[in-house]
Amino acid sequence: MALLALILVLALVASLSTTATNALGEADRHTPGFPQSAEGFRPPTSPPVNLSDVENAILELLKSGALSRGDAEKLKDFSSLSFQEAVERIDNSELRDNLLNLAGKEALSPEDIEAFLNYLNSLKTSGTLSPVDELLALRALEALTSTIQNPYTSEIMLRMLSALKGLEVAKSSPLPALKSPQHFSAEIPAPGLPRLHLPFVALPAIPQLRFSLPSIPLTTLIIIAICSSIALAALLGRKYARPIFKRLKIHRIGRAPVMHIGDSVLEAYWRSVHIVSTISGIQKADSETHREFLAKVCERLDPGVAEVFKDITLAYEVYRYGFRAEAGQRILSGFRRLLERAMVSA
Amino acid sequence: MMVMGIFDAIKRELIDKEVLIEKERELRLITSALLSRGHVLMEGVPGVAKTYTSKALAKLLGLSFKRVQMTPDLLPSDIIGYYVYDQRAGGFVLRKGPIFTNILLVDEINRASPRTQSALLEAMQERQVTIEGELYKLEEPFIVIATQNPIEMEGVFPLPEAQLDRFLIKVVTGYTTTKGLVKIMRSADEIEEAIESLKPIVTREEVLEEVKNVKSVKVEESVLSYVASIVEETRKHTAVKLGASPRAAIALVKMAKAWAYTSGRDYVIPDDVKAVAIPVLTHRVIVKPELELQGVTPDKVVEDVLSRVPVPKP
Numbered sequence A: 001m002a003l004l005a006l007i008l009v010l011a012l013v014a015s016l017s018t019t020a021t022n023a024l025g026e027a028d029r030h031t032p033g034f035p036q037s038a039e040g041f042r043p044p045t046s047p048p049v050n051l052s053d054v055e056n057a058i059l060e061l062l063k064s065g066a067l068s069r070g071d072a073e074k075l076k077d078f079s080s081l082s083f084q085e086a087v088e089r090i091d092n093s094e095l096r097d098n099l100l101n102l103a104g105k106e107a108l109s110p111e112d113i114e115a116f117l118n119y120l121n122s123l124k125t126s127g128t129l130s131p132v133d134e135l136l137a138l139r140a141l142e143a144l145t146s147t148i149q150n151p152y153t154s155e156i157m158l159r160m161l162s163a164l165k166g167l168e169v170a171k172s173s174p175l176p177a178l179k180s181p182q183h184f185s186a187e188i189p190a191p192g193l194p195r196l197h198l199p200f201v202a203l204p205a206i207p208q209l210r211f212s213l214p215s216i217p218l219t220t221l222i223i224i225a226i227c228s229s230i231a232l233a234a235l236l237g238r239k240y241a242r243p244i245f246k247r248l249k250i251h252r253i254g255r256a257p258v259m260h261i262g263d264s265v266l267e268a269y270w271r272s273v274h275i276v277s278t279i280s281g282i283q284k285a286d287s288e289t290h291r292e293f294l295a296k297v298c299e300r301l302d303p304g305v306a307e308v309f310k311d312i313t314l315a316y317e318v319y320r321y322g323f324r325a326e327a328g329q330r331i332l333s334g335f336r337r338l339l340e341r342a343m344v345s346a
Numbered sequence B: 001m002m003v004m005g006i007f008d009a010i011k012r013e014l015i016d017k018e019v020l021i022e023k024e025r026e027l028r029l030i031t032s033a034l035l036s037r038g039h040v041l042m043e044g045v046p047g048v049a050k051t052y053t054s055k056a057l058a059k060l061l062g063l064s065f066k067r068v069q070m071t072p073d074l075l076p077s078d079i080i081g082y083y084v085y086d087q088r089a090g091g092f093v094l095r096k097g098p099i100f101t102n103i104l105l106v107d108e109i110n111r112a113s114p115r116t117q118s119a120l121l122e123a124m125q126e127r128q129v130t131i132e133g134e135l136y137k138l139e140e141p142f143i144v145i146a147t148q149n150p151i152e153m154e155g156v157f158p159l160p161e162a163q164l165d166r167f168l169i170k171v172v173t174g175y176t177t178t179k180g181l182v183k184i185m186r187s188a189d190e191i192e193e194a195i196e197s198l199k200p201i202v203t204r205e206e207v208l209e210e211v212k213n214v215k216s217v218k219v220e221e222s223v224l225s226y227v228a229s230i231v232e233e234t235r236k237h238t239a240v241k242l243g244a245s246p247r248a249a250i251a252l253v254k255m256a257k258a259w260a261y262t263s264g265r266d267y268v269i270p271d272d273v274k275a276v277a278i279p280v281l282t283h284r285v286i287v288k289p290e291l292e293l294q295g296v297t298p299d300k301v302v303e304d305v306l307s308r309v310p311v312p313k314p
Helices: A002-029 A051-064 A069-074 A083-089 A093-104 A110-126 A131-145 A153-171 A218-254 A264-280 A290-298 A303-321 A327-345 B003-016 B024-035 B050-060 B076-080 B114-126 B178-186 B188-196 B204-215 B221-236 B246-262 B270-281 B289-293 B298-308
Strands: B040-043 B065-069 B081-086 B091-096 B103-107 B128-131 B134-137 B143-148 B169-172 B240-242
Touching: A051 A131, A051 A153, A069 A131, A083 A093, A083 A131, A093 A110, A093 A131, A110 A131, A110 A153, A131 A153, A264 A290, A264 A303, A264 A327, A290 A303, A290 B270, A303 A327, B003 B024, B003 B050, B003 B204, B024 B040, B024 B050, B024 B143, B024 B169, B024 B204, B024 B246, B024 B270, B040 B050, B050 B065, B050 B103, B050 B143, B050 B188, B076 B081, B076 B114, B081 B128, B091 B134, B114 B128, B169 B270, B178 B188, B204 B246, B221 B240, B221 B246, B221 B270, B221 B298, B246 B270, B270 B298
Parallel strands: B040 B143, B040 B169, B065 B103, B103 B143
Antiparallel strands: B081 B091, B128 B134
């Protein structure tokens, strides 16, 4: 039994490993939503933005009349402005001072740039920063950092475009509904305003991390379930099932079918047939004689039970076909012995 | 002496001493037929100890034994007998044929002409013969053991169905196993001598007494119903052209009684009926020709019937 269980467990392991190998093969090709390696990961690319794009956008705004003459003057030759020129055109004095302080530093660090950008945000939030001043401040910052390794160059450009958008929106009324970054597009003009072709800007989508197991076919799951059940039954079934089956068998032995033979001796024989059938699992066929049944059933009975049943059968034969009433007593006593032995052997 | 004792003695003398090898079943069937006053048709290819079996049985039972080799030119008078003029007596005297015996072995009965076959079968049925208008009773016990070659062989006159019905049983005897054949080859000379030197173990009178005893074997009513069901089922069987007759039913009961008696019982059980059903019924059941071509044989039909007819219950 343990050997059977071992074989089944081995079969289960083999089945699982086969499935895992197959599934792994598929995972190697692609795992849904998960990069295979860090090196291979490439964020979604956005169109490159440079100063000429920003200037083109300014010109578009100018043509459409979204820019006032004063603003247009300030933003003139935007792409070719130097740091000094950009600072001079800023209205906000505090902002100018900050920029000059920044320029006064010997070496700009990324932290300084980040701090300045945060400062711009705070001004914007407080409402003391006009879009034109923001654009100029960003232009000055870009000019200041163009000579160093600046990780914020892209962000500065994006902020410029954002400021331009703010400029466009500020001139329009009512305000258009807010859109998600993905849906934000200059191709949807505000009512009554000329169409502004700003480049589409979308932040790279954060890859959705998803933990997924390799898929296991249904048939494999069924095989695993069957193997597990059989292995468990083989390991534990004997221990637990035996008493249950024994009780069931004893119950079935005791529960003889209803017979209306009208002869207690013959009834005892047929009850004996029922008992040995229950023990051996062999049913007596209608075309089978009592001797044929005896020969067949004895192979599956304990020798003690078989001996008693043989005696009952021969007595039945004499009683039934030989018309000898004295054989009846042999059947009745044999039946009692058979019942006792059957309970023990069950 | 009970015949069971005789059969045990026969078995001891012929089977245990290896005078006849692997012929116990045939021997028991012939003994049972003899006790039932029935005739036996033995079918088998030449050289399977048909003659030896009959001769040995006759010798052991103290009965007279004669053998006739059937040929196409054999006349009925060659078997029954005839009157011949005796000059010394000045009149006709009866020259009895080989039929005047207890056990008559008719070798290759299907080689005889239909006329001779009919004369023999009439004598078998009536147990008497008429020669030149005079009636002669045959001595009891009288049993004909007719052998026949398989009908596929050339130069044979198959027995008509009505005449086949006169035989109580048909015993099909075949080749021995390789082991048995080796035994036969090793002691072929000794076997012949052993058969010649066999001594009777019972007298003719004792055999007749046992024939009476067999008649008194009890057959319970439900067993008779069982036999009737079997016979009727052979007629209803889809593969059968002609089923078993009432004579077949009587034969089945007779043989079952003899079988029970040789088993040491004075009552018949369904097992006895099953044991003799094939020898009793197969030569009486005719299978439809189209199914015969497909390999359905009377043996298979009877086996099928036995597997379907319920035995008496309870």
